[in-house]
Amino acid sequence: MTVRQVHDPVLRAALCGKSVSLQVRWRTLPGAYRRFLSSRLPPGSVGVLIRDLRTWPVLDGPPGYGFQIGSPTSGWGPAEHSGDNDAFARLLHRIGGGDWCDPDTGVTRRYAETSGEPGLEPELRRILAEHGSTGHRMLYTDPHAFSAAVADLYRALLPSRDGDAHAVVGTGRMTDPWQALDAGMVPYWCESSSRAAATAAELWLAGSRPFDRISVLPEPPGISHDRLASLPHWRSIAALARRTGTVDRLLAGRYPVLPAAPGHATGFLRHAAVASHRPELIPGAEAVRHLARHGSLTGLMIA
Structure with missing residues (x-):
């Protein structure tokens, strides 16, 4: 596993200073997950891996650990998390964060906490191939x-x-x-x-x-x-x-x-329901074909 600690006063407000937020991500699929896929994938089925490719400044610590301030989810950019930014300073004042220290600007940009580990894709494709299934990936920024x-x-x-x-x-x-x-x-x-x-x-x-x-x-x-x-x-x-x-x-x-x-x-x-029962599920292959029509949209790729 890898662990990403996220310190975000925008999304977590006052809780940011009173709690620790950790994102845990698998580097490889756990055995239980592999067994689940093996028992649920009939030949000819479709598997789709969805990944968020947005990046964010991350301070690397011990192997498998990273620390980031802020998140792309909040709508704020990395450089805006600074006491010199009047809007951010006002936010800090509301939550009692007056002792804020600006993050180091020399850290490396890596996949943000919203992304999965890249190593999962080849493993998932291998499992799909072993069961005669087709693998696709949907990547977005x-x-x-x-x-x-x-x-x-x-x-x-x-x-x-x-x-x-x-x-x-x-x-x-x-x-x-x-x-x-x-x-x-x-x-x-x-x-x-x-x-x-x-x-x-x-x-x-x-x-x-x-x-x-x-x-x-x-x-x-x-x-x-x-x-x-x-x-x-x-x-x-x-x-x-x-x-x-x-x-x-x-x-x-x-x-x-x-x-x-x-x-x-x-x-x-x-x-608010107006339907009396759940509609038929959309076949995976048909869903992928439809989504692929949006492949030309900026920030989205289906392959």
Whole structure:
């Protein structure tokens, strides 16, 4: 395994100074995972490895350990995590981080904590080949392009319910893909409540065939800062619906400083369901062919 310690005052606010966040990643597939794949892969099946290729400055420690300040998920760049940045200084003041020391600018850029270990790919391909299965990889440097491609996949290949096209924009932990599919919705996921993520969702909806209904679930991050999408921004996204656009009332009332339990998204989507049963699963090969059509998008590659 490798361990990445992530110190992020933007995403974790005051908790950043009171807890330690560790990301544990497998260098090789565990035996249980290999046995699982061997028992579930019939000949002719398809395996897809998905990797985030974004990089971030990482301070190397002992073998297998790295330390990074900030994360690409937050919507802030590495150089912005500095006391000389007025916006970041204001954020630090709100969370009581006055003793901040700027990170060393001479560290090496490596794959961020959101990425898996590169060594998993050849091992996964070898297991797939042993079982007569086909391996593909989906690599992205822009998570918004990935979200758009997946949402387009579901809209194209899943039947709409009574002609009522319904999109749900989930944010951070405010998502439940299975419940969204059970509800007959097209799921679009924002990895955080950053302004960049909200703008990408808005552009995707504006460029798509209109949805009759749009539901938006903005996760309150627990702190307000300059790169955060505002509540009016989320409401403008919902307003792109042809008939009914809504921002969840509980989340809107808590946004942005009062976090909500992740289970709230499950309850919301369950009550919004218009489908009586889960739709048929999309065959893997068909899903890969559809996603490959988005291979020309900047920041996304399917091979």
